[in-house]
Amino acid sequence: MKDEVTREERVENLKGLGCSRKRVEDARFTQGKGNYVDDIKLDGMLFGDFVRSPYAHARIKSIDTAAALEVPGVLAVLTAADLEPLGLHWMPTLAGDKQMVLADGKVLFQGQEVAFVVAEDRYAAADGMEAVEVEYEELPVLVDPFEALKSDVVLREDLVAEDGSIPAGAHGPRKHANHIFTWEAGDKEPTEQVIVNAEVVAEESMYYHRTHPCPLETCGCVASMDKVNGKLTLWGTFQAPHAIRTVVSLISGIEEHNIRVISPDIGGGFGNKVGAYPGYVCSVVASIVTGKPVKWIEDRMDNLMTTAFARDYHMTGKISATKEGKITGLHCHVTADHGGFDACADPTKFPAGFMNICTGSYDIPTAYLEVDGVYTNKAPGGVSYRCSFRVTEAVYFIERMIEVLAIKLDMDAAELRRINFIRKEQFPYTAALGWEYDSGDYHTAWDKALKAVDYEGLRAEQAQRVEDFKAGKTRKLMGIGLSFFTEIVGAGPVKNCDILGLGMFDSCEIRIHPTGSAIARLGTISQGQGHATTFAQILASEIGLPADSITIEEGDTDTAPYGLGTYGSRSTPVAGAATAMAGRKIRAKAQMIAAYLLEVHDDDVEFDVDRFVVKGAPEKFKTMKEIAFAAYNQAIPGIEPGLEAVSYYDPPNMTYPFGAYVCVMDIDVDTGVTDIRRFYALDDCGTRINPMIIEGQVHGGLTEALAVALGQEIAYDDMGNVKTGTLMDFFLPTAWEVPNYETDYTVTPSPHHPIGAKGVGESPHVGGVPCFSNAVQDAFRAFGNTHTNMPHDHWRIWKTANELGLHD
Amino acid sequence: MSKKMHIKLKVNGKDEEFLAEPRELLIYTLRERLNITGPHIGCETSHCGACTVTINGKSVKSCTMFAAQADGAEVTTIEGIGGPDDLHPLQTAFKEHHGLQCGYCTPGMITRATKLLEENPNPTEEEIRFGMAGNICRCTGYQNIIKSIQAAAAEMNAAKEAAE
Ligand code: FES
Ligand code: FES
Numbered sequence: 014m015k016d017e018v019t020r021e022e023r024v025e026n027l028k029g030l031g032c033s034r035k036r037v038e039d040a041r042f043t044q045g046k047g048n049y050v051d052d053i054k055l056d057g058m059l060f061g062d063f064v065r066s067p068y069a070h071a072r073i074k075s076i077d078t079a080a081a082l083e084v085p086g087v088l089a090v091l092t093a094a095d096l097e098p099l100g101l102h103w104m105p106t107l108a109g110d111k112q113m114v115l116a117d118g119k120v121l122f123q124g125q126e127v128a129f130v131v132a133e134d135r136y137a138a139a140d141g142m143e144a145v146e147v148e149y150e151e152l153p154v155l156v157d158p159f160e161a162l163k164s165d166v167v168l169r170e171d172l173v174a175e176d177g178s179i180p181a182g183a184h185g186p187r188k189h190a191n192h193i194f195t196w197e198a199g200d201k202e203p204t205e206q207v208i209v210n211a212e213v214v215a216e217e218s219m220y221y222h223r224t225h226p227c228p229l230e231t232c233g234c235v236a237s238m239d240k241v242n243g244k245l246t247l248w249g250t251f252q253a254p255h256a257i258r259t260v261v262s263l264i265s266g267i268e269e270h271n272i273r274v275i276s277p278d279i280g281g282g283f284g285n286k287v288g289a290y291p292g293y294v295c296s297v298v299a300s301i302v303t304g305k306p307v308k309w310i311e312d313r314m315d316n317l318m319t320t321a322f323a324r325d326y327h328m329t330g331k332i333s334a335t336k337e338g339k340i341t342g343l344h345c346h347v348t349a350d351h352g353g354f355d356a357c358a359d360p361t362k363f364p365a366g367f368m369n370i371c372t373g374s375y376d377i378p379t380a381y382l383e384v385d386g387v388y389t390n391k392a393p394g395g396v397s398y399r400c401s402f403r404v405t406e407a408v409y410f411i412e413r414m415i416e417v418l419a420i421k422l423d424m425d426a427a428e429l430r431r432i433n434f435i436r437k438e439q440f441p442y443t444a445a446l447g448w449e450y451d452s453g454d455y456h457t458a459w460d461k462a463l464k465a466v467d468y469e470g471l472r473a474e475q476a477q478r479v480e481d482f483k484a485g486k487t488r489k490l491m492g493i494g495l496s497f498f499t500e501i502v503g504a505g506p507v508k509n510c511d512i513l514g515l516g517m518f519d520s521c522e523i524r525i526h527p528t529g530s531a532i533a534r535l536g537t538i539s540q541g542q543g544h545a546t547t548f549a550q551i552l553a554s555e556i557g558l559p560a561d562s563i564t565i566e567e568g569d570t571d572t573a574p575y576g577l578g579t580y581g582s583r584s585t586p587v588a589g590a591a592t593a594m595a596g597r598k599i600r601a602k603a604q605m606i607a608a609y610l611l612e613v614h615d616d617d618v619e620f621d622v623d624r625f626v627v628k629g630a631p632e633k634f635k636t637m638k639e640i641a642f643a644a645y646n647q648a649i650p651g652i653e654p655g656l657e658a659v660s661y662y663d664p665p666n667m668t669y670p671f672g673a674y675v676c677v678m679d680i681d682v683d684t685g686v687t688d689i690r691r692f693y694a695l696d697d698c699g700t701r702i703n704p705m706i707i708e709g710q711v712h713g714g715l716t717e718a719l720a721v722a723l724g725q726e727i728a729y730d731d732m733g734n735v736k737t738g739t740l741m742d743f744f745l746p747t748a749w750e751v752p753n754y755e756t757d758y759t760v761t762p763s764p765h766h767p768i769g770a771k772g773v774g775e776s777p778h779v780g781g782v783p784c785f786s787n788a789v790q791d792a793f794r795a796f797g798n799t800h801t802n803m804p805h806d807h808w809r810i811w812k813t814a815n816e817l818g819l820h821d
Numbered sequence: 822m823s824k825k826m827h828i829k830l831k832v833n834g835k836d837e838e839f840l841a842e843p844r845e846l847l848i849y850t851l852r853e854r855l856n857i858t859g860p861h862i863g864c865e866t867s868h869c870g871a872c873t874v875t876i877n878g879k880s881v882k883s884c885t886m887f888a889a890q891a892d893g894a895e896v897t898t899i900e901g902i903g904g905p906d907d908l909h910p911l912q913t914a915f916k917e918h919h920g921l922q923c924g925y926c927t928p929g930m931i932t933r934a935t936k937l938l939e940e941n942p943n944p945t946e947e948e949i950r951f952g953m954a955g956n957i958c959r960c961t962g963y964q965n966i967i968k969s970i971q972a973a974a975a976e977m978n979a980a981k982e983a984a985e
Contacts, residue, residue, distance in 0.1 A: 039916035042924025043931060044908075045859020045899035052858040134853070136844065229863045229871060229925045229959045280861070280925030281959045313864045541923030541960045709919045712962030740868035740957075748963040749954040 023622045028561060029554030030768065033705035036546045038539070047278045050233045050250055055306040058235070059088060061299050062138040062309065063292070064128040064145045065319070066120035069156070069390040069733020070168070071149040073116055076128060081144040086137025088303055090145060091129040091295055093117040101294055104264055107287075107512055108364065109183025110193070110355035111171075112393060114291045119152070121168055121353030122392045123733050124318035129295040131307060154733040158327065158350040158387035161191040168353060168388045183355075184364040184386075193355050193386030198369035198446045204381035207342035211333030215421040219413055220802045221406050223325035223350070223391070223727040225317055226398040227745065228540070230280025232320050233310035236296035240304055244271050249293060251276045251568075252286040253578025255536055256515060258570045260289050265297060276568035282540035282579070283717065284396035285321045287358045314738045321358075322391070322727055323398030325350040326406045332414045338422050340433045343377050343445075345410060347384040349395075355386060357395030359402045360510040360517060366402025367501045369446035373411035374455050374499045374671060375433040380445035390733040399717050399778040401502045401583075408498045412783035413800060416495075416790065420799050426791075427468060430497050431459060441764075448501060450669045451763050454697075458759045459497060462673035462695045465757060468493075471677060479795045488683050494676035494788025498780035502772045503586025503668040512577065518663040519588040520574035521595040523552065525656035527645040529638030530562035533595070536576010537588040538568040542774055543706045544584060548592050550702055551768060555596030556603070557623035557637040574659055585702065585772040586763075591662035593767035598658035602644070606656075607635045609649050668763045668771035672696040674784040680792045682819050685811030687723060687789065689752040694780070699762045699771035708756050711777045715754050718781025720746050722789075724806040744806070793817060828892045832857065833901030847883040847891050848872045851898060859899035859928040863957070870956030873929035874898045880936045882955070899928035902935055910980075911935060911973040920969030922960035930956050934970050942978055946971070 018026075028034045041047050078090040093115040096102040103111045116127045128145050132138035155161040155168065167173055167190040174180050179187045184194035208214055234249030245267055251257045254274040262269040279286065292309040299307040311320065327348040333341045349365060351357060359366040365384035372380050397403065415433075419426035434455040435442045442450040471493050478491045507516030520536045533552055537544060545565040553560040567573060576588060600620060607625035608615040611633055618625040625640070627633040635643075643649070644656040677691040694711055701707055724744035728736040737743040762769025782803075789805040790798055796817045801809065814820060825840040832855060839854060848865075851857040851874070863869035865884045872884040875897040883896075903909035911931045914920065921927040930953070937944065937952040944952060949967050958966060 035916055036919065038924065039921060040905075042921055042927045043899075043912040043915050044904060045857075045928040047924050047927075049858075049861070049925065051852075051862065054856070135849070136842065227959065229869060229923070229957065230861065231863075279923065280863075281923040283959070310862075313866065541921075543922070705919050709922060709961060709965060712964045713922060713960045714962075716962035717959070739866055740864045741866065745869075745957050745959065747954040747957060748950040748967065751950075751963050753964055754962065 020622060027553040027557065027559050027623060029550050030700065030702055032550060032703065034546055034550055034560060034703055036543050038543060038545050049230055049278045049280055050235060050248055051310050053235050053248055053277065055235065055237060058306040058308055059131050059133060059299070059303060060135050060138050061129050061131045061296055061307050062135070062142060063126045063315070064130065064142050064147065066116065066123060066125045066127050068120060068149055068151055069123045070121060070152040070154045072119045072152060073127070074148040074150055077146040078128065080146065081130060081141040084137065084141045084144050086133040087130060087141035088133070089131040089299060090141065091115065091298060096298060099298065101264065101298060104289065104294055106354055106356040106393070107289070108355040108357040108359060109361065112354035112356055114294045122390055123735055124315065124392060126291045129299060131299045131303060154390045154731070155191065156389055156391060156729050156731060156733050158348050158389050161387050161389050162189050164191065167191070168390065191388045193351055193388060194364050196364045196384045197382065199381040200379060201381045204342050204344050204379045207379045208331050208333045208344055211341055212336045213421055214331055214333045215414065215418040216331050217414060217417045217800050218329045219410070219800060221324045221326040221328060221409055222803055223322050224398065224721050224725050225322050225727050225743065226283035226285040226396065227317065227743065228281030228283055228285050231311035231313060231316040232286055232290060232292065233308070234293050234296050235306055235308045236300040237306035238297070238300040244273065245297065246273045246275065247293070247297065248275045248277055250279050250286045252282045252538060252540065254538060254568055254570050255575050256512060256578060257289060259515060260513065261297065274570045276538045279538065279540040283399045284323060286540070287396055288321055288356060288394065290320050313740060317727065317743055318735045318738050319392050320394065321396040322352065322394035323396050324406060328406070328410050330410060330414045332418050334418060334422065338424050338429050338432055340375055340377050341379065343372055343380040343414070345371055345382045349384055349386045350389050350391065351386050351395055352389055352391040352393040354393035356393035358397065360504055360512055362509060363402060366397065366404070368403040368407050370404055370448055370499065370501045371407035371410050372444050372446055373408060374435060374497050376435045376439065377445055382446055391729060399714055400775045401500060401504065404500055405779050405782060408779050409783045412496045412498065412787065416787055417799055420794060426495055427463060430495070431456065434459065449666060450499065451666055451765055452761050453499065453669060453671055454759065454761050455497065455671065458671065458673045458695055458697055461757065461759065462675055462693060466675045466691065466693050488681060490680045490682060490792040492678045492680060492788040492792030494678065494784045494786070494791060496674045496780050496784035496787060498776070499669050499671045500776050500779050501667045501669055502775065503583050503664055505664060505667050507663045515577060516663065517577045518661050519576040519583070519591050520659065520661045521588060521591040522574045522659040523595045523599055523657060525599060525641045525644070527642050529558055529641040531558055532564045532566060533592065534566045534573040535588050535592065536574055537579040537584045540579065542584065542710065547702045547706060548589065551589055551592045552596050555593050556599050557620065583772070585770050586668045586766060587662060587664055589770055590664060590767050591660045594662055595658045595660035598660060599656060602652070602656060603637060603640045605652055606640050606643050606649060610635050610643055665765045668699065668766060670696065670698045670771040670773060670776050672776055672780045674780045676784045676788040678788040678792065680789065680810060682814045685807035685814065687805070687810065692752055693755045693757065694777060695757040695759065696773060696776055697759045697761050698773035698776065699760065699766065700769035701758065701760065702770060707773050710774045711756050712754055714775060714777025715781045716746055716751050718778045719751065719785055720744055722782050722785035722803055722805060724804045726804050826889050828888050830891060830894060830896055832896045833898060841888050843887060843889050845888045847886045847888045850888040851883060857898050857900055861925055861928065863925070868957065870933060871926055871929045873933045873956060875932060875936060880933050899932050902932060909935065910976045911970070914969040914973035914976065918965050918969040918972055920961065920966045926956060926958040930958065930966060938974055938977065942974060944974065
């Protein structure tokens with residue numbers, strides 16, 4: 014057979030790895046034909062909404078629902094008393110704690126769910142909520158975790174024994190009624206010794222403020238109990254549909270095969286949609302009670318006040334070094350504010366997530382980390398907001414400590430990083446706090462970044478600016494923000510990563526159709542990352558069929574193989590690997606079919622782009638399309654018909670993407686206004702599947718980093734009132750505040766991942782926050798600033814300038 | 822509950838007539854009553870722009886307007902801007918330049934951008950950033966949205982020139 018198409022053209026036709034393939038998802042979204050959970054409409058569907066507590070800490074004396082039930086359109090009002098006989102007034106959290114579904118005798122945070130009103134439509138539900146009478150008795154409020162650890166006020170009476178003793182929690186002994194756990198990593202005494210004896214020690218306390226992922230679409234669900242068939246269908250904004258199915262089964266007693274969980278299109282997640290929320294449970298119960306489908310959709314205020322905060326870490330660090338700047342030890346203590354219930358979404362064995370990646374990209378011989386979790390009168394959550402479990406906190410901590418050490422040493426912060434980086438030849442590198450970094454080439458990335466921005470030129474310009482400022486020629490300072498981060502993503506190996514006992518593997522199932530197209534189903538779910546586009550690319554390269562001929566389906570637990578979902582940048586490292594491995598199984602069978610068709614031995618054919626060719630005789634070949642057809646129409650001795658495969662991938666290790674970021678910022682000393690002049694981001698996420706999508710992820714992650722660093726926070730007053738419950742007060746940057754970003758890359762493949770990919774969705778957020786923050790702090794370094802807390806909004810920056818005497 | 826009002830609208834070229842309470846918000850009318858689910862809800866406080874539609878030639882956030890206030894108006898949503906057989910250049914450009922990720926902001930973005938380009942067919946980057954500042958996107962960081970709008974503007978201007 015003559016082949017008119019060149020090999021390059023054949024590669025191009027596949028639109029496989031490395032191609033900036035346009036997204037297949039976009040047609041429906043650009044035409045308003047997405048199908049998000051609030052777009053779902055079922056016959057007779059009802060709408061549920063919560064009566065929420067106005068108080069942060071109060072006893073509930075009574076709830077009167079009689080008047081609400083009289084409101085036209087209201088069908089039912091659920092309270093804890095209604096859920097109790099079903100054992101559903103409390104539910105387990107992902108962190109081994111339990112959480113009230115509806116207030117059981119008291120409330121622990123403002124906005125807590127007290128009653129669930131079910132009505133014919135949203136307006137009737139709102140009328141019903143108005144009519145529910147709740148009598149509260151206010152209790153003393155604890156919003157400061159340090160005070161909570163000293164206070165006599167007990168937030169969780171359910172966790173104190175009758176004799177007043179404090180039983181151990183899910184993560185070991187507790188020191189106080191409001192204490193949740195102490196978690197340690199590393200060597201305490203040796204680290205303290207190193208620090209005591211060190212030539213130079215820098216110390217700093219920093220507060221990584223509470224914030225919120227705030228995707229544009231809030232959380233919601235539709236529960237539909239079909240009493241005839243005994244089947245429950247639950248549509249919702251779930252980042253982990255299979256895990257939700259298992260949890261629903263465990264807590265409701267409905268057998269898992271009778272539950273179908275579907276994640277339709279999701280309007281962004283960023284960690285917000287990982288958890289299990291009272292709204293899901295109440296919708297299911299309400300559907301069972303009323304016999305009708307029930308929809309629950311948060312409004313923005315509900316979302317910001319109650320589901321899934323992030324961060325809220327009070328971190329104290331000590332870093333020691335030689336006079337020349339070689340780091341010798343790192344000590345970190347965290348007081349972690351978890352709110353009223355411990356609902357952090359972390360792998361079970363890691364109550365502080367992967368905070369123990371806090372030695373960062375540096376070769377630090379000795380380190381110790383201790384985290385104390387604390388209950389307060391704030392909303393529960395503690396999700397990974399566009400990061401792998403607590404990695405943002407860890408990277409912020411080390412990237413600030415490096416800057417503080419540079420000040421102490423009177424050294425350039427870029428140089429200090431360079432002399433402490435883990436060297437290329439040290440990989441795989443085992444860090445002092447236990448992780449084994451798979452691969453990296455930090456020096457190359459750092460040098461490329463500094464060169465790209467003309468780092469020395471920038472420092473010279475900055476020095477001149479300081480001169481001019483002192484001479485009264487300008488009122489603007491210039492900050493150069495640096496950050497070098499190492500992420501830890503792709504959770505994770507089943508041997509040490511599980512959630513509620515479910516191993517954190519992921520899966521892919523592929524069916525090749527006779528005419529050479531395919532469908533692949535995965536246990537993950539896209540929330541904008543473009544899985545339907547990129548997973549098809551991975552497969553195209555593996556099985557030699559064009560990406561355009563491969564449908565990717567996710568999010569329906571009745572059809573997709575079991576998987577742990579999408580968060581913590583785990584889709585590419587875990588499900589992407591499963592996809593490649595399933596593709597390889599297809600290819601192995603295709604090889605046998607090809608050999609049979611070509612009448613040679615299996616070993617005599619080899620894979621080439623989109624076909625198997627006879628070794629040494631490239632004119633003899635069978636394309637994957639031909640092989641697919643043969644799989645269905647030929648009786649091949651010893652080979653079953655069909656061409657399908659499934660793979661469950663348990664990653665041997667995490668992956669460790671890294672990157673080098675530089676931000677150049679002007680700051681108006683008199684107004685506190687920041688102007689980002691330049692932002693350069695070099696990312697190394699290993700093998701690059703789709704550069705266009707990678708860049709998009711970087712732009713988005715950096716913008717969320719900008720938000721967190723420069724203004725976004727969930728703030729409480731002393732009474733536990735949320736001060737930032739609407740988008741008026743909660744900062745989401747618009748096109749007007751956001752700069753253009755310069756993106757760049759190096760490629761250091763992961764040695765243990767089938768295609769060498771590491772994941773990228775969260776890197777820019779993880780590396781971006783310290784970079785923006787460091788830029789602000791660096792602007793004031795010449796005037797004696799060592800550290801100020803985020804968020805660096807105009808007011809706080811103005812205050813810093815004022816305290817440094819720059820307004821005198 | 823107060824007396825229902827008689828409301829007439831023309832939505833995407835189609836006449837609609839119904840009785841609604843005075844408190845019914847236009848976004849609710851569109852999504853729940855008329856099944857037009859392209860416009861989304863992101864805040865209901867006029868901040869995010871996910872619900873943006875065009876009313877009598879102006880960009881309006883339909884979450885903060887009562888249906889009654891729109892009585893007699895002509896409303897265009899993303900569904901009226903272009904479909905599979907007649908895509909608007911903005912719809913093509915957003916795909917081409919990766920101007921969307923989760924897609925939740927996209928209908929509002931594109932609807933707003935159609936007006937922006939009508940008002941100013943040759944916007945600078947700064948004018949686009951300013952003109953789109955009422956629409957929040959949590960995913961893209963805006964850079965590719967700006968690119969998409971610039972590309973659509975170029976395309977539309979070229980088409981206009983060719984027609985002249
Ligand atoms: S929903 Fe209308 S502006 Fe946000
Ligand atoms: S694409 Fe997700 S909010 Fe814009």
